Amino acid sequence: MLLNAALVSITNLLARVLGSRLVRGHFHLMLSALVLFGPVFSFSASKYSIFANGNHYLYRKFLKSTWGWTCTFAGSFILLLSISAHCSPSLSLRHLSRLGVAGLLWWGCQHLLTLLENAAGACYEPLNPAQDVQGTASSVQPLLLLHEDQTKASCLKASMTWRGYEVSQDILILCLCCLLLVEETSVFGPHLAQAKPVQGPPGSPLRFLFLLCVLLLAVWIFLLLCLLTHFPKFPSQQLGGALGYLGWRGLYQGWYRLKPSWSCPGLPGEGLLTTTDKQPQ
Template sequence: MDVKTPKSSSNGFTTEITLEKLHKMAAELILPGRFILRLLTAALEVVTNLLARVFGSTLVRRHFHLLLSGLVLFGPVLSFWVSKYNIFANSHHYLYRKFLKSTWGWTCIFAGSFILLLSLSARHSFSISLRHLSRIGIAGLLWWVCQRLLTFLEDAAGTCYEPMATAQDLQASATPLQPLLLLHEDQTKASCLKANMLWRGYEVSQDVLILCLCCLLLVEEMSVFGHHLSPGKPQQRSPGAPLRFIFLLCVVLLALWMFLLLCLLANFPKWPSQQLGGALGYLGWRGLYQGWYRLRPRWGCPGLPGEGIFTTTNTDKHPQ
């Protein structure tokens, strides 16, 4: 019994030293981690303050739609200088497959998160948050209606053709003329392309439409963040790192949508279907943010971004 006592005390002493060493090591690691975290937080505040000032400026709020319109109109001209062998000339590129077909989904997630965090940070009112989130739902409903209507019009105005020659014959043929085609009138565009046949008809680029609509929507929603950062505005809670981070992600998403739009126009120019898609996207934004959302609440409108959060009247509206 006397022999085991020193061992027990010795083990307890060793355990105490080990825990003390671990505590010191953790303290040494925590100090640099806190310094890096503070540095990243300061950088996030500086970057988001600058971006909020840019998107909240009158220049961006009044003329961003003109910049987007110029991009849609003159973007196809870049096809004369863009190489057809660049990585973005492949329609199966990763960006096209992962982002282009789910443009509205990404926009809904990031813009909805930003609206929710912004409204909860400024006002602790769930009803106000739902009212502002309804703008995303209304825009999504508009996009769904446009999709169904454009698909119906394309199926009604187009025609499906089946080539009489095989694919090998078409590749071996040196003449640029199309071979004789057999007509299929009972096919839709989706079923025609799925059967590896040719579709001819009028169409409106739905990709350009949703990209333009999402870009304009993101700019409208982000433009009020600078108002939230104003020191003279009454607010219950200062914007934290999660709200600033979501705002930064929205800016990155906007840059990605504009880049994808430029890639589509430069590598796959389709006149005038892309311009018609851009025009419909602009009209959708104009009808919502410059029309319906400016009406009084009795018309069932959710109001403009920031209305009811920073202002109680309709005086703080976006400039025309």
């Protein structure tokens, strides 16, 4: 009973915060400010910090599977919220399709950015001492042999040097997932307000999934700050953040605001709540 009371109190508080106009209307601005000015903290960051190690547990277990964690937690929350609201299976699938659309967007961005990086960059191999014909000057900064037939992946796999323009895919997916989680979880507050007088408060499983989604959001924001602080790459990280923002803008502030149909999933909470709480422009 004590744990359940704590869970109810915490989730009620978090639901009010995420459902507030400040968060729903300005979270994207706060995230944009973090991406733009986060690298400033790199001047005071210690290179001996555990988060300055690229092989840290958080990076290995979470960063490379960001979309998988987000899809699992957000999808489970959407499904259980639909069941709690007693909606039809077709409506549940329609709401889940938002994750499918975002997944297709991320898949397309990955392939497109990889093609652009391979087209705009080149692979170089450092000259060994036997090939060095420039004397002491080249021993300080050895010349590089160009390999034009290499892709970025094959070049790095062969322990060579890749030089070219790139967009940070890690920052892109972290920003997109943060914005997606805020959008999907912000309807929990209106759901609580509607559920109490109608069918009673939601059960502990739904509240626990909501709490997990909020914790995952905190992890993504923390990882985003760590990358910007300990591994600053200007302007590739800012370009990645801008693409993540544009993806969210096109989906949740554009397409999903159309009338729900077979070609439009609709906004989070559309059809689940008696009075749909539209998000501010």
